[in-house]
Structures are given as structure tokens and as C-alpha cells.
């Protein structure tokens with residue numbers, strides 16, 4: 001795609017930023033020096049109360065009424081998608097030339113412990129039990145409020161860099177109200193859309209995670225009142241409940257009833273140690289469409305049926321589940337039972353932080369599991385499911401549905417908020433584009449994410465992330481992570 005920024009006018013092309021040196025990619029694609037100034041200016045002025053016109057892109061709306069446009073424009077005004085059609089006239093609009101690129105809804109990463117970005121890449125060889133012991137039994141207690149801030153800020157900025165515009169941030173180092181407040185500040189400063197999912201403290205894993213009889217911290221009432229007074233902003237509130245696998249029935253009941261009193265959804269890790277959690281929720285008469293189930297690998301068929309019948313959603317984090325011995329990703333079982341599917345990264349302490357990788361892993365494993373009965377019968381399979389388009393729904397509209405945000409985001413639909421990712425179709429690993437959906441789902445990666453808008457605001461453009469707070473301060477995250485690991489003795 002062509003450039004239309006000050007940078008290109010100055011004779012410096014996007015490709016020279018991105019492709020000329022490793023620096024652009026290695027440092028979260030932040031611009032530096034003079035380039036940062038030009039880029040920040042280009043991004044900052046893009047939406048100053050005006051309109052943005054994304055011109056001549058291949059537009060994959062993930063909206064059944066709109067389908068895929070080979071070439072169309074997307075008009076954004078006031079943070080909202082206004083029109084999608086070819087040749088829109090919008091005098092005065094900031095124009096983003098998307099020719100040769102694929103325009104998709106911003107991805108929804110439905111499960112992320114964002115705070116762990118400071119300890120990226122330490123747990124790639126850990127079992128689940130080692131993770132519980134070392135991460136939630138040790139590392140998490142060494143986080144200070146400022147570490148929570150930096151982890152969430154940089155973790156969320158990297159999500160934007162990777163084309164993800166919405167995250168469910170499952171926060172389980174609520175060690176003090178300051179930790180929680182700073183974590184929320186980090187999301188705010190990142191400019192991401194997030195369901196901040198308030199969990200328990202990370203200062204005593206036996207107390208909070210081993211058949212815990214301690215109810216969810218009451219601080220969530222303060223958050224609902226003071227930090228999330230409305231539910232139409234970029235950040236909204238959920239509860240990260242421990243649920244039946246990690247707390248007593250009394251606590252499970254207390255916590256879910258508290259969330260319902262506050263009118264917020266609940267996300268629960270379940271079924272990665274063994275079956276029975278959803279059956280317990282059924283026995284307690286607590287099932288509902290406001291429950292999001294994370295992992296769910298070892299649930300029984302009957303539990304998947306209960307999940308689907310009650311309108312629940314599953315968040316599969318395939319790479320982590322495969323690594324840590326939780327069991328095979330269960331997204332196919334959940335879909336077959338009628339549950340809403342979504343995918344997430346989970347923890348960058350272990351695995352890749354981009355949804356391209358996680359979606360691809362989840363979908364190919366689901367296909368493999370669906371193919372296996374035919375393989376075992378010595379037969380050839382008749383078709384491949386899910387399709388690439390269905391997979392893209394997992395990462396967009398279905399993820400939005402799982403987070404309770406489908407009326408606002410998840411598809412490119414006039415009237416929805418403008419959370420948009422533009423993927424370059426003219427890179428070595430994406431060209432030629434014969435089927436834009438297949439290109440996005442099976443070929444593209446973070447390096448192809450050219451431009452990202454959240455709520456109409458350009459947060460990445462021409463391959464470079466713009467964040468005034470994080471810009472040129474990656475060393476703060478590095479120092480934070482190294483200090484935490486040193487104090488943890490790891």
C-alpha cells in the first residue's frame with residue numbers, strides 16, 4: 001500500500017522504516033528520533049474531531065450483511081464506522097490509502113494476563129503445576145504497583161502493534177488497591193479497548209488459589225463505583241472469579257452473586273486440572289450467559305452441553321494449553337455444544353503474544369481433532385472445518401460476543417465503533433492475495449499489521465505504533481522485569 005503521511009512526503013517511506021533495519025521491529029516498531037516526531041504528528045492529527053477515510057482496501061467486514069468487498073472505502077467519523085462502500089467522497093477527511101491491503105475488524109484477544117509482559121519468555125518449559133507454583137506462588141508477590149502499570153502498558157501496546165484492539169485483561173495481582181489502580185492506568189495510557197477483569201491478589205497462592213475460602217476482594221465495589229462509573233468507555237469492568245476449581249462452593253456462590261449485583265460479566269479458569277467445575281456451577285444454580293470459561297480442556301460432554309445451553313462462552317488459549325499439559329484445546333467441543341467461541345494469548349511468560357499465532361494454532365488443532373476419527377477408521381476426510389472465515393469470526397465477532405461487546409465491536413458494521421486493523425497484502429509473506437480471509441488467518445503475522453484504529457483513533461500507522469507514554473521507554477519494562485525475577489530468585 002502507498003504512503004500518504006508527512007513521512008512519505010519527506011521522502012522517507014514506510015518500507016524504509018520497517019524493512020531497512022531490525023530496529024523498527026525489535027523495539028515494538030516504535031519510531032525513534034525525528035521519525036517519531038513525524039509519525040506522532042501524522043497519527044495525532046488524524047482524528048482531531050474530523051473524519052478518517054480508509055480508501056481502496058479489500059474490506060473483510062465479518063458482517064453477514066456486508067460480506068467481503070474486493071475494493072471499498074471505510075468512512076470513520078466521531079470514532080464510529082459510518083459507511084462502507086466504494087468511492088466515498090469525504091472532503092477534508094484524513095485519508096489512509098489501503099490499496100493492496102486487507103481491512104478487518106480489530107482482533108479480540110479474549111484472555112490475557114497482561115501484567116506478565118515484564119516476565120516475557122521465562123516459562124516456555126514449565127508445566128501447569130510449575131507455573132502455579134512459580135508464577136502465582138512467587139513472581140506475582142514481587143510485583144509492585146509500578147510493575148503492574150508497566151506490564152499492562154507495554155503488554156497492551158504490543159497487542160495494538162499486533163492488530164488486537166480489544167483485550168480481556170485477567171488481572172490476578174490485585175495485591176493492593178494501588179496495584180489495581182496502576183494496572184488500569186496502564187491500559188488507559190495504552191489506548192486499548194479492554195475488559196479489565198479484576199481478580200484476586202497474587203501475594204499468597206495457597207490462600208487465594210487452593211480451595212480458597214476467602215471471598216473475592218471487596219475492592220471491586222470501589223472499582224465499579226470510581227473507576228468504571230459508566231459502561232460505554234474504552235475500559236469496562238469484569239470479575240476474574242476463581243470458581244469451583246480453585247475456591248469453595250460458598251466462595252464461588254458469593255463471588256458470582258457479587259458480580260451479578262454489580263452487573264458485570266465473570267471469567268473463570270475451569271477444566272484445565274480436571275472435570276467437574278461446570279457441573280458444580282450447575283448444582284449451585286449459577287450457570288448463565290454472563291459466564292466466560294477459560295481453557296475448559298477436561299470438561300465432560302455433559303458439561304459442554306451445560307455451557308452451551310446456558311449461553312456461556314469459551315476462551316481457548318491453544319498454545320499454552322498444549323504446552324502446559326492442560327489437555328487438547330476444547331473450542332470445537334464448546335462450539336458443537338452451542339457455546340460462544342473465542343481465542344486468547346493467556347501468558348506471554350510462555351507463548352507468542354499475537355492472535356495470528358493463537359488463532360492459527362487453535363483452529364488447526366480443532367481441525368486435527370475433527371479429522372482424527374476418519375484417520376483412525378482408515379478413511380479420508382470429506383471436508384475441512386472450521387473454515388478460514390469461521391476462524392476469523394473466532395478472533396473478531398465471536399470474541400466480542402464472549403466479552404459482551406458485540407453490539408459495539410467485532411465486525412466492520414456502520415454504527416459500530418471504529419476498531420480496525422489494516423494488513424499489508426503486498427509483503428513477501430502475504431502476496432499475492434487470492435483470498436483475503438485465508439491471507440489473514442493462515443499467512444499474515446504481526447509484521448504485516450500496517451495500521452490500527454481503536455475507537456477511531458489511529459494507534460499504529462505505516463507499521464509504527466504511536467504511544468506518547470511508552471515511546472522510547474521500553475527500558476523501564478526491562479528493568480522492572482529483571483528486578484522481579486532477581487527478587488524471586490529465578
Ligand SMILES: [Zn+2]
Nearest residue numbers: 170269294346
Ligand atoms: Zn489465564
